[in-house]
Amino acid sequence: MAQVAGPTCGYRVVQLHPLLRCNLRCRHCYSTSSPAQHRSLSLEKLSATLDVLRAEGFNAASISGGEPLLYPELPELLQHIRELDMIATVTTNAMLLDDKRAAMLQRETNLVAVSLDGQPESHNRVRSHPLAFERMVKGVARLKAAGVPFGFIFTLTLHNLHELAWVADFAVAQGAGLLQVHPLEEVGRAASELIGSAPDNLELARAFVEVARLQKQYVGSLTIQYDVADLVRLRTAPERGYAVEPAAANETSAAQLADLIAPIVVEADGTIVPLQYNFSRTYQIGDINADALPEQFQGWKERSYPKFLELCRGVYDRLMQPAATEFPFVNWYSEVLTASHSSSRSTQLASDVAPKLGEEIVT
Amino acid sequence: MGPMSRDVLHQNINVARESYEIERWWKYGQPAIDRISAVINVSNTGHLGAIVEGLSRLHGENLQVNIGVLTHGVPVFDGARVEINIDQKVR
Numbered sequence: 001m002a003q004v005a006g007p008t009c010g011y012r013v014v015q016l017h018p019l020l021r022c023n024l025r026c027r028h029c030y031s032t033s034s035p036a037q038h039r040s041l042s043l044e045k046l047s048a049t050l051d052v053l054r055a056e057g058f059n060a061a062s063i064s065g066g067e068p069l070l071y072p073e074l075p076e077l078l079q080h081i082r083e084l085d086m087i088a089t090v091t092t093n094a095m096l097l098d099d100k101r102a103a104m105l106q107r108e109t110n111l112v113a114v115s116l117d118g119q120p121e122s123h124n125r126v127r128s129h130p131l132a133f134e135r136m137v138k139g140v141a142r143l144k145a146a147g148v149p150f151g152f153i154f155t156l157t158l159h160n161l162h163e164l165a166w167v168a169d170f171a172v173a174q175g176a177g178l179l180q181v182h183p184l185e186e187v188g189r190a191a192s193e194l195i196g197s198a199p200d201n202l203e204l205a206r207a208f209v210e211v212a213r214l215q216k217q218y219v220g221s222l223t224i225q226y227d228v229a230d231l232v233r234l235r236t237a238p239e240r241g242y243a244v245e246p247a248a249a250n251e252t253s254a255a256q257l258a259d260l261i262a263p264i265v266v267e268a269d270g271t272i273v274p275l276q277y278n279f280s281r282t283y284q285i286g287d288i289n290a291d292a293l294p295e296q297f298q299g300w301k302e303r304s305y306p307k308f309l310e311l312c313r314g315v316y317d318r319l320m321q322p323a324a325t326e327f328p329f330v331n332w333y334s335e336v337l338t339a340s341h342s343s344s345r346s347t348q349l350a351s352d353v354a355p356k357l358g359e360e361i362v363t
Numbered sequence: 364m365g366p367m368s369r370d371v372l373h374q375n376i377n378v379a380r381e382s383y384e385i386e387r388w389w390k391y392g393q394p395a396i397d398r399i400s401a402v403i404n405v406s407n408t409g410h411l412g413a414i415v416e417g418l419s420r421l422h423g424e425n426l427q428v429n430i431g432v433l434t435h436g437v438p439v440f441d442g443a444r445v446e447i448n449i450d451q452k453v454r
Contacts, residue, residue, distance in 0.1 A: 007388050106417065144403065147417040175403060180389065205372055212379030230385040326369070327376065332388060 005239040006262050007229070007332060011087070012058045013263035017277070018046060018077065019066040020268045024093055025128050028117075028155055028197075030188035031268070031277055033066045039268050040066075041288070043073040047080045049266060049288045056297060057258030060087035066268070069096045078108035089113060091153065094139030095132060102139075102146035112143055113180065116152040116170070118163035126155075137174075144175050151178025151223075157197045158184075161207050168214045172222050181211055182227040183331045187278055198334070204228050205327030229332035231319060241332055243316030246306045257297050260305055261285070274308060276333045280340035283308050315339050403445040411443050418447055 020037035022029075050061065061081045068074055068090050081088040090105060091113040097105075105112050117126040120133040127133075143150045152171045154164065164181065171179045184190060184198045199207065208226065215224045234241050242261075246252060252260065261274050270289040273279035283304055286296035315335050318324055367375065405411050415430060422428040431446040 009387050011387070147403075147414060147421075149421075182389070202369075202372075205376060206367075208383075208385075209372065209375045209379045212383035216382050225389060226383075226385055227388045228385065229388050232380075233385060327372070 005237070006242060007240055008262060009240075011060050011262070012258035013060045013062055014050070014053050014058045015062045015064055015263055015265045015277075016046065016077075017041075017064055017066065017266060017268045018068065018071045018074075021070050022065060022067040022093075023070065023095060024067070024132065026115075026189070027126050027128060027193040028157075028184055028190045030185055030190060031064075031066070032188040037066065037268075040071065041266075041268060041270060043076055043080075045270070045288050046077060046266070049272075049293060050080060050084060050086070052293045052297075053257070053264075054084045054086060055256075057256035058086070058262065058264070059258075060089070062089045062091065062263075064091045067096065068092055069101060075104050075108065078104075082108055087111075091115065092139075093127070093132065093136060094143070095135040097139035097142045099142055099146070102142040102148060105143065106146040106148045110149065111178070112148050112150040113153050113178075114140060114143075114150060114176075116154055116167060118154070118160050119166055122160060122163060140174050140176075149177055151176050151180060153180045153182060156181050156183045156199050156203075156207055157194070158199050158203055159197060161199075161203060161210060164207070164210055165214060168218060168222060168224065172218055176222065178223050178225060180225045180227065181207065183207075183334070185331065185334045185337070187334075187337070198331075201325045201327050201329065204329040204331070208329055227331070227333075228329045231325065231328035231330060234316070234332075235320060238316055241316050241336075242309055242312035244309060244313070246309050249302065252301050252305055253298065255301065257285070257301065260301060261308070276337045279337055280343065282343065283311070283340055311339055311343055312336060314343075403447070405443045405445060406441075408440055408442060411445075414445060418445070 017031060019040035020031055020033045021035065021040065022033040022037070023035060025034040063074070063077070065071070069092055071077070074090075078088050078090070088109045089111045090109050092115070094114045114136065116136070117123045123133040123136070124130055140150065152167065154167050156164070168179055183204060184194065186194060186198045190197070208228070211224050211226045218224070229241065238244065247255075257264075263275060264285060265273050265275070265277050265279070266288065267273065267277060270287050271281065272285040272288065273281070274283055274285060285300045285304070286293055290296065315332075319330060319335065403414065405414060411432070415432060418428060418430050429448045433444040433446070434440055435442050435444065
């Protein structure tokens with residue numbers, strides 16, 4: 001069957017959250033990670049899961065958390081990813097990097113992504129730590145000295161676009177190859193601590209113009225990646241947003257999982273969901289703590305995948321309404337995530353109401 | 364970036380599209396790039412060999428690594444500029 005493109009095209013990414021423990025308690029953290037979190041997944045389970053996912057066509061593993069450097073078996077996990085011939089990336093706050101860890105990352109990863117939330121005072125405020133920026137800079141110096149390819153991730157809010165030029169300049173000065181500009185999603189801790197701070201449609205448009213300006217300025221020295229969907233592009237390529245009709249059931253059943261959906265997320269409780277951390281469990285792909293992962297995937301392909309496509313088509317149809325947005329940029333992941341929970345609530349409501357109606361009829 | 368009217372913003376978006384295109388969009392923490400370009404200025408010449416060797420080790424089936432070394436300091440070699448381009452192959 002012809003593969004469905006999805007938002008990341010040839011990169012078929014598995015995002016792994018081996019733990020939620022973190023040395024920081026960031027205000028914008030979508031996974032609500034903190035020093036108080038102790039849940040983690042075993043290396044054995046993660047490795048076995050990756051074996052199955054590689055066979056299902058996934059070619060990149062992105063390790064997040066929590067803080068991945070606090071995962072004791074991180075070197076072994078990365079080594080396993082490399083043995084599977086997958087691209088390996090690690091997202092870190094860089095505060096815990098020493099020379100030994102930097103050397104390990106140099107051996108085992110393709111790219112290290114360092115979180116950077118703006119100028120020092122902004123970074124420290126978002127990270128709830130007065131030395132977060134200072135220690136991050138020291139960690140980045142170790143990455144650079146070890147020859148690790150690295151980039152920065154900047155979380156765009158409604159209030160910090162004016163800092164992006166400084167961030168790009170800082171990234172170039174540090175020797176970064178990449179700057180990822182990702183819009184804040186009001187989920188996890190951000191849902192309570194940064195209410196109303198997600199960039200709106202106007203701010204996403206302003207950011208697009210600023211990103212384009214900065215990319216032109218730093219062409220050849222820094223790649224700037226902007227994580228929003230361009231609705232003009234999406235309209236001509238709806239398959240990027242999975243807004244497609246399902247293929248025949250036998251074709252879907254025979255396809256590799258990565259041909260149907262990417263990225264996928266392995267959360268710290270072992271649940272595998274499509275696209276985004278905390279995606280509604282209505283669309284859950286599997287659970288690595290349960291047996292027979294290949295059979296779980298097969299069941300998802302046959303039963304849940306059509307529902308997932310229906311969800312994405314609903315989001316697409318809504319976004320393509322003329323009055324949906326003034327400017328043609330949206331945080332597509334956030335839109336689909338929100339819709340997944342709305343859909344779940346509707347389903348739950350229907351199932352709650354149905355028996356009551358039935359009772360009334362019987363009475 | 365100062366405030367601009369909505370009309371001007373619409374115009375600026377059209378201009379920006381000429382030089383910047385959103386090919387893919389990613390999740391937070393899932394960056395992937397096709398090429399990394401970087402420059403390292405090495406002031407301790409004793410480290411130059413190890414740095415170049417380390418970068419060379421990245422070269423393989425998945426990565427195409429090109430390294431250029433420009434030494435400076437005449438007549439005494441006292442530093443170097445190492446230019447690196449790493450292209451990633453996606454399978």
